[in-house]
Amino acid sequence: MSDEEDTAPAVKRSRVFYGSLEEKERERLNSEVANSTTGSAAVKAGIEAGNINISSGETLEMEERVSERQQEALAEFERRRRARQITVSTDDAEVKAGLRALGEPITLFGEGPADRRERLRSVLSVVGPDALKKSRKDEERAKRSQEECQQTWYHEGSGALKDARLWLAKYSLPRATRRLEAARVNKEVAEATKVIRQQELHKSLRNLNNFCSQIGDDRPISFCHFSPDSKMLATASWSGLCKLWSIPDCTLIRTLRGHSTNVGAIVFRPQAGLSLDQADVNLASCAADGSVKLWNLESDEPVADIEGHSERVSRVSWHPSGRFLGTTCYDNSWRLWDLEVQEEILHQEGHSKGVHDLHFHPDGSLAATGGLDAFGRVWDLRTGRCVVFLEGHLKEIYSLHFSPNGYHLATGSGDNTCKVWELRNRKCLYTIPAHQNLLSAVRFQPTDGHFLLTGAYDNTAKVWSHPGWMPLKTLAGHEGKVMGVDVSPDGKLIATSSYDRTFKLWLSE
Numbered sequence: 001m002s003d004e005e006d007t008a009p010a011v012k013r014s015r016v017f018y019g020s021l022e023e024k025e026r027e028r029l030n031s032e033v034a035n036s037t038t039g040s041a042a043v044k045a046g047i048e049a050g051n052i053n054i055s056s057g058e059t060l061e062m063e064e065r066v067s068e069r070q071q072e073a074l075a076e077f078e079r080r081r082r083a084r085q086i087t088v089s090t091d092d093a094e095v096k097a098g099l100r101a102l103g104e105p106i107t108l109f110g111e112g113p114a115d116r117r118e119r120l121r122s123v124l125s126v127v128g129p130d131a132l133k134k135s136r137k138d139e140e141r142a143k144r145s146q147e148e149c150q151q152t153w154y155h156e157g158s159g160a161l162k163d164a165r166l167w168l169a170k171y172s173l174p175r176a177t178r179r180l181e182a183a184r185v186n187k188e189v190a191e192a193t194k195v196i197r198q199q200e201l202h203k204s205l206r207n208l209n210n211f212c213s214q215i216g217d218d219r220p221i222s223f224c225h226f227s228p229d230s231k232m233l234a235t236a237s238w239s240g241l242c243k244l245w246s247i248p249d250c251t252l253i254r255t256l257r258g259h260s261t262n263v264g265a266i267v268f269r270p271q272a273g274l275s276l277d278q279a280d281v282n283l284a285s286c287a288a289d290g291s292v293k294l295w296n297l298e299s300d301e302p303v304a305d306i307e308g309h310s311e312r313v314s315r316v317s318w319h320p321s322g323r324f325l326g327t328t329c330y331d332n333s334w335r336l337w338d339l340e341v342q343e344e345i346l347h348q349e350g351h352s353k354g355v356h357d358l359h360f361h362p363d364g365s366l367a368a369t370g371g372l373d374a375f376g377r378v379w380d381l382r383t384g385r386c387v388v389f390l391e392g393h394l395k396e397i398y399s400l401h402f403s404p405n406g407y408h409l410a411t412g413s414g415d416n417t418c419k420v421w422e423l424r425n426r427k428c429l430y431t432i433p434a435h436q437n438l439l440s441a442v443r444f445q446p447t448d449g450h451f452l453l454t455g456a457y458d459n460t461a462k463v464w465s466h467p468g469w470m471p472l473k474t475l476a477g478h479e480g481k482v483m484g485v486d487v488s489p490d491g492k493l494i495a496t497s498s499y500d501r502t503f504k505l506w507l508s509e
Helices: 022-049 068-085 092-101 115-128 129-148 159-187 191-206
Strands: 208-215 223-228 232-237 241-246 251-258 265-269 283-285 292-297 305-306 313-317 324-329 333-338 343-349 355-360 366-371 376-380 386-390 399-400 408-413 418-421 425-432 439-444 451-456 462-463 471-476 483-487 495-497 502-509
Touching: 068 115, 092 115, 092 129, 115 129, 115 376, 129 495, 159 333, 159 399, 191 208, 208 471, 223 265, 223 495, 232 265, 232 502, 241 265, 241 283, 283 313, 324 366, 333 355, 333 366, 355 399, 366 386, 366 399, 366 451, 376 408, 386 418, 408 439, 408 451, 408 462, 418 451, 451 483, 462 495
Parallel strands: 223 483, 265 313, 313 355, 399 439, 439 483
Antiparallel strands: 208 502, 223 232, 232 241, 241 251, 265 283, 283 292, 292 305, 313 324, 324 333, 333 343, 355 366, 366 376, 376 386, 399 408, 408 418, 418 425, 439 451, 451 462, 462 471, 483 495, 495 502
């Protein structure tokens, strides 16, 4: 080791002052004052020489810049502070309901109730604790408005509607009385006689054969309807043309030109060919463009147009009295027109989708409607109320028809079935698994309703016994889907119209 390393470092001794420090402090202060005066004098000399410039007191404030990272950290601290103050339910079901109300997934993979609760707390700390209350209020308001929409509401009708309802009541009650009297008389007939008649009818129906086949147009034939005297058949086509054919030789009588698009239906007025003059309105037709036209038996041109439909009109139907015309529209409503007053007297809503078909009760007291919402409704025309709600079909209802007995109603649907409803107890009496494709048309025998005719998109029409609902005959022969069927008022002929542009007549040998 060297000598320098052996010598110890000198210790710094503290200075010790004896006596008062007052005189020393006074001397120091006097020297600072002297320095300041000399400094201020020097500054004054510099200003006078123009070497120093001093502003007039204006100052420029420097912005306090806080980095984005600091702001995010502060916001995170504030959010955590709010989260600690938010109270969240410990019930897991309420936590899930709260997350669902806020639009968040109610659970994540591997998440437990405690984690879910913390996630709800963190979400509420971002959107605010009032967001959950607001969403619940919105749900309650939506539920309340939905309940209000489902309530039945009424509005005051016109004087013409009141007069029509009174007229319908006076018209339908005597007809109902006569129908019930006929039912009582029929009840007195011996059971053996009824069985013999039924067996004869079933035998004749099993012998149904194609009597006539006629090419009706260049486009599919969407509808067919017999005249009340069973001497004419009206057909409607997608070409826009309607044609009248003589029965049974199927020769063309007249082509009715007026529609420019697909015709949905053409129907004879109840007294056409019997008591009505040929110059009067004898037919009505409707088309996909919302047009409804009235025709007589003398002219190829329509005698009148019924305006007011904004969307497709799929079906028209005459009231048994011939005074009123019903139309179904795809604007979710159906309408009743009074031809004597020549105006629309009823615009009835009630379906949630388009209304496709309409049929009037034989007494004239009720109207049945069915549509794309898969529900059917039976309306009392004398009061305006929906008296029966037909719920049971899985798909759209495309056809309805009342039985002449007055208490059975058949509906054909897109679910390939035909349902028969008992109106006296408002229940489905029987479901016929009728076809392999949707049912386009159903018809009861118009005289006494002892058989039911169905047509479908599986290219066939079928005849079913009533009651019993046994298949009696399958009318096969069309190469395309069957779009319309009808039974002649005398019960002897059956007509079918098809997508293959033909109509066929079927007769029992």
